[in-house]
Amino acid sequence: MLKSAGYDVLESCDGLDALDHLRNMPSPPALVLTDVMMPRMTGPQLAVQIEAMMPGVRLLYMSGYSDQILGPLDGTLRSFIAKPFRRQHLILRIREALLGRSEPA
Template sequence: MEERPRERDGKSGTILLVEDSDVVRDVVAGMLKAGGLTVIQASGGEEALALARRGDAPIALLLTDIVMPGMSGVELADRMERELPGMRVLFMTGYAEEVVVNQGILGRHRGCIGKPFTQEQITKRVREILCP
C-alpha cells in the first residue's frame, strides 16, 4: 500500500525556501516536496520578501541559508518576522551549529540545521518546528 503524505493540520502551511545556490535549492526543495510539504523557492532575500508580500500562500516557515550575497539569512528573517508575526524560521548552515548558537541568532521561533542533511533529517526538523 502506498503511503499518503501527511495531512496538513493548519499549523503547517507553506515553506519559503531561500538559498542562493540553484543546485542546493533544487535538491532541498525536492526533499521537502517528497516529504509531503508545500514549498516555494527564492534565490535571495529580495526575491523572498517579494514572494511573501505577494501573499499567494501563507508562509508558515522561512527555511533560509545564513550566508548569502546581498542580504544574509539573518537579516531576511528579521525583516520577515516583522511583516509576518508568528512565522517560524529554520536556518541552514554549512558552519557548525555551535557557531550559530553562539552568535545569538536563534530564538523562540528559530532553529538551525547543519548542512549536509538527509531528506529524513530536514523533513523531521521542519515538522518539529511547524507542529511542536
C-alpha cells in the first residue's frame, strides 16, 4: 500500500528487527509505522528505544485494539490508526503524522 503511494518502505518482522534496521540507517526515517502488539517488543517499547536513539522521529501506531491501551499520545510525535483501515485512511494518517498532527483515528 505504501510503496504504491510513493513512500520508501523498510519492512521489519518485529520491534527488535526494526531497531537493527534503524541502527544501520545513515539518517533517521521521517516516520515509523508500528503495530502496538508485536512479538518480542511492543510498539510503545519500540518507541522508547527509537526516541533514545533518534529523538524527534515521528511514530504512527496501528492496532486492532483500542487506542486506550496506549494512554495519551503526546500530540506531536505519535499518532494512532485503528485496524482495520482502508488504504486512503492510512495514507491520510501518515500525512497527518508527518505534519505533526495527531487527531483521533
